[in-house]
Amino acid sequence: MLEREIKLFIPAPHRADLLQYVQQFSQTQSIELAAQYYDTPQRCLAQRYAALRLRREGQQWVQTLKMRGTDELSHLEYNHPRPEPSLDLQVYQNTPAATLFAQLAAPLEMRYETHVQRTLIEIRQNQTLIEIALDNGEIRAKQNTLPIHEVEFELKQGEMAEVFALAEAWLVRFHLLLELRTKSERGDALYEYAIKHPMALSGQDAALALAAQPYRLPSGFKPETMDVPSLYYQGASLFLSQVIRNAAFLAGVDDMQAPPQQQASYLTLMRVGMRRLRSCRQLFKPWLTTAEVGLTQQLRKHYKAFGQWRDKDMLWLELQPKLIAAGLPAAKKLDRPHSKTTSALELAASTPYQKLLLQQLRHFVLQQSLLVPAQQHPAALAILIQRLQQLWQRIQHQSHDFLHLNPSAQHDLRNQIKQLRYNLELFGYSNEHPFYATLAKAQDHLGDLCDAYVAYDWYTQNAMNKAQKQFAQTWLKQKIQKSLRKSQNTLVRLNHQRATLSLEELIPQ
Structure with a gap:
C-alpha cells in the first residue's frame, strides 16, 4: 500500500501544550512501540531508500518494509503480522520488493532500535480521514541514543490536500518544524556514527553528530523522463x-x-x-x-x-x-x-x-x-x-x-x-x-x-x-x-x- 504522511518536529517549549491539546480529544489511543531495524553491513537497503523493521505494537509483532515512493512524503509499505520477532523474507516473493532482497550483498543484521510512546487520534476533515501520531521516545544504535519528539499526519482515506491543511494549522499553532528525515534515516546515520566512534552520545550531542555536515544533493542525479x-x-x-x-x-x-x-x-x-x-x-x-x-x-x-x-x-x-x-x-x-x-x-x-x-x-x-x-x-x-x-x-x-x-x-x-x-x-x-x-x-x-x-x-x-x-x-x-x-x-x-x-x-x- 502507499503511505503518505507529513512529519513535524516539536520544539521543547511547545511539547507540553501540544500534548495537552491532543489529550483533549475524546478518542485517543496510547500505545508503546518497540522496533528493530535490519540491513546489511554494506547498507544495501538504506542505499536503495528502503527500511525493514520488526515492531512490537502492543502485544503484536509486525514486519514492515518501506520503499521509496514518488515524492518525499510517500512510501510503498508492506505490513505482515508475525507470531514472534523473526524475519520472514518469503512474504516478498512476487512483489516489487523481491529484486531488492535478491541483490543483498550479505545477510541482514539488526542495526538499531526505536522505542516510542505513541498517542493516536483520528480526525475527519470533509471526506478525508487523517491519523495523527504524537511520538515521544528515542532511537538506539549501539551506545548512542537520539530523542524523538515529533507529530505525524498520515492520510488514511481521502485527499492529501486536507492533510496539508491540517498539518499547516498545527504548525502555526504550536510553532513546529518541517522534518523530512524518517526514523530509519536517522537510525541508520546514528548506527554508522556509532561503529566509527566508540564514545557514547545522547541528546544534543548525538543530534549534532548526525548534522556534522550540511545536507548536500545526492550525486549522480539523472532525469527519469525528458518532458x-x-x-x-x-x-x-x-x-x-x-x-x-x-x-x-x-x-x-x-x-x-x-x-x-x-x-x-x-x-x-x-x-x-x-x-x-x-x-x-x-x-x-x-x-x-x-x-x-x-x-x-x-x-x-x-x-x-x-x-x-x-x-x-x-x-x-x-x-x-x-x-x-x-x-x-x-x-x-x-x-x-x-x-x-x-x-x-x-x-x-x-x-x-x-x-x-x-x-x-x-x-x-x-x-x-x-x-x-x-x-x-x-x-x-x-x-x-x-x-x-x-x-x-x-x-x-x-x-x-x-x-x-x-x-x-x-x-x-x-x-x-x-x-x-x-x-x-x-x-x-x-x-x-x-x-x-x-x-x-x-x-x-x-x-x-x-x-x-x-x-x-x-x-x-x-x-x-x-x-x-x-x-x-x-x-x-x-x-x-x-x-x-x-x-x-x-x-x-x-x-x-x-x-x-x-x-x-x-x-x-
Missing part, C-alpha cells in the same frame, strides 16, 4: 529537499544548538538550495501557475533576509581570520557585525518561514506547480532548450566585457552563471562534465570577488581607526585584483569550451 513536467517536479523537489533539510538543522531540530561555524554551513547550503529552486523556476517560468510564482516571490524575500546573515558569517568567520593573520591592526577592538533583525537560527525556525516551506512542498506533492495545457505542448521541450541557449548567450556577451563591468554587473553575471549551472543539473550534468565543472569554478571565483567587494565596503565604513581601514583596504584590493584575474581566465576557458547549447547535447545518452 517538461517530469524535469520540473524531479529537479525542483530535489532542490526543495536541500532547503528544508538544512533549514531544519539551522532551526535546531532534535534540540541541537550548533556552533557558529556549523550554523554558517547550514545557512550557506540552505541558500544554495533556494537559489537552485529559484533558477529552476526561472527556466520553467512560461509553464508556472500563478500560485507557484507567488511562492517564488515569497521565497525570494526570505533568501534576501538570510543573505544578510550569510554576509556577516563570511566577514566574521572567513575573511576576518585571514585579515588578522595578515596583521590587521586593532583586531581585538573590532565588534562582530550586528543586525537589527533576528538571528539566522530564529529566522529558520520562524513560523512564517516553516509555513512557506510546507506550502512549497504541498505544491510539488500535489503537482499544482505547472499549467496543464502549456506543459503538454509538443514544442515545450524545445522551448526549454531555447531558454537555456538565450541564457548562455547573455553570459557569453557579458563575459567578453568582464573587466569593464562594474561590481553590480559582475554580481549579475555570477547569478546568471549560477542559474545556468543549476539548470544543467536538471539534465544530469555534474562535475564529471567539463563545461559544468568550469561553470562551477567561474561561480566560485566570482563569489570570492563579490565577497571581497562586500568586505571592502564594510571595513571602509566600520574600521576602528585609520590604520585598520588602510590595512584592510590594501589587503582587500589585492584580493579583488587576484579574484578578477582568476575570474577572467575562467570565463575565457568557459567560452572556449562551448559555443552553443543544443537539444542533442542536453539529452542524456
Whole structure:
C-alpha cells in the first residue's frame, strides 16, 4: 500500500501544550512501540531508500518494509503480522520488493532500535480521514541514543490536500518544524556514527553528530523522463529537499544548538538550495501557475533576509581570520557585525518561514506547480532548450566585457552563471562534465570577488581607526585584483569550451 504522511518536529517549549491539546480529544489511543531495524553491513537497503523493521505494537509483532515512493512524503509499505520477532523474507516473493532482497550483498543484521510512546487520534476533515501520531521516545544504535519528539499526519482515506491543511494549522499553532528525515534515516546515520566512534552520545550531542555536515544533493542525479513536467517536479523537489533539510538543522531540530561555524554551513547550503529552486523556476517560468510564482516571490524575500546573515558569517568567520593573520591592526577592538533583525537560527525556525516551506512542498506533492495545457505542448521541450541557449548567450556577451563591468554587473553575471549551472543539473550534468565543472569554478571565483567587494565596503565604513581601514583596504584590493584575474581566465576557458547549447547535447545518452 502507499503511505503518505507529513512529519513535524516539536520544539521543547511547545511539547507540553501540544500534548495537552491532543489529550483533549475524546478518542485517543496510547500505545508503546518497540522496533528493530535490519540491513546489511554494506547498507544495501538504506542505499536503495528502503527500511525493514520488526515492531512490537502492543502485544503484536509486525514486519514492515518501506520503499521509496514518488515524492518525499510517500512510501510503498508492506505490513505482515508475525507470531514472534523473526524475519520472514518469503512474504516478498512476487512483489516489487523481491529484486531488492535478491541483490543483498550479505545477510541482514539488526542495526538499531526505536522505542516510542505513541498517542493516536483520528480526525475527519470533509471526506478525508487523517491519523495523527504524537511520538515521544528515542532511537538506539549501539551506545548512542537520539530523542524523538515529533507529530505525524498520515492520510488514511481521502485527499492529501486536507492533510496539508491540517498539518499547516498545527504548525502555526504550536510553532513546529518541517522534518523530512524518517526514523530509519536517522537510525541508520546514528548506527554508522556509532561503529566509527566508540564514545557514547545522547541528546544534543548525538543530534549534532548526525548534522556534522550540511545536507548536500545526492550525486549522480539523472532525469527519469525528458518532458517538461517530469524535469520540473524531479529537479525542483530535489532542490526543495536541500532547503528544508538544512533549514531544519539551522532551526535546531532534535534540540541541537550548533556552533557558529556549523550554523554558517547550514545557512550557506540552505541558500544554495533556494537559489537552485529559484533558477529552476526561472527556466520553467512560461509553464508556472500563478500560485507557484507567488511562492517564488515569497521565497525570494526570505533568501534576501538570510543573505544578510550569510554576509556577516563570511566577514566574521572567513575573511576576518585571514585579515588578522595578515596583521590587521586593532583586531581585538573590532565588534562582530550586528543586525537589527533576528538571528539566522530564529529566522529558520520562524513560523512564517516553516509555513512557506510546507506550502512549497504541498505544491510539488500535489503537482499544482505547472499549467496543464502549456506543459503538454509538443514544442515545450524545445522551448526549454531555447531558454537555456538565450541564457548562455547573455553570459557569453557579458563575459567578453568582464573587466569593464562594474561590481553590480559582475554580481549579475555570477547569478546568471549560477542559474545556468543549476539548470544543467536538471539534465544530469555534474562535475564529471567539463563545461559544468568550469561553470562551477567561474561561480566560485566570482563569489570570492563579490565577497571581497562586500568586505571592502564594510571595513571602509566600520574600521576602528585609520590604520585598520588602510590595512584592510590594501589587503582587500589585492584580493579583488587576484579574484578578477582568476575570474577572467575562467570565463575565457568557459567560452572556449562551448559555443552553443543544443537539444542533442542536453539529452542524456
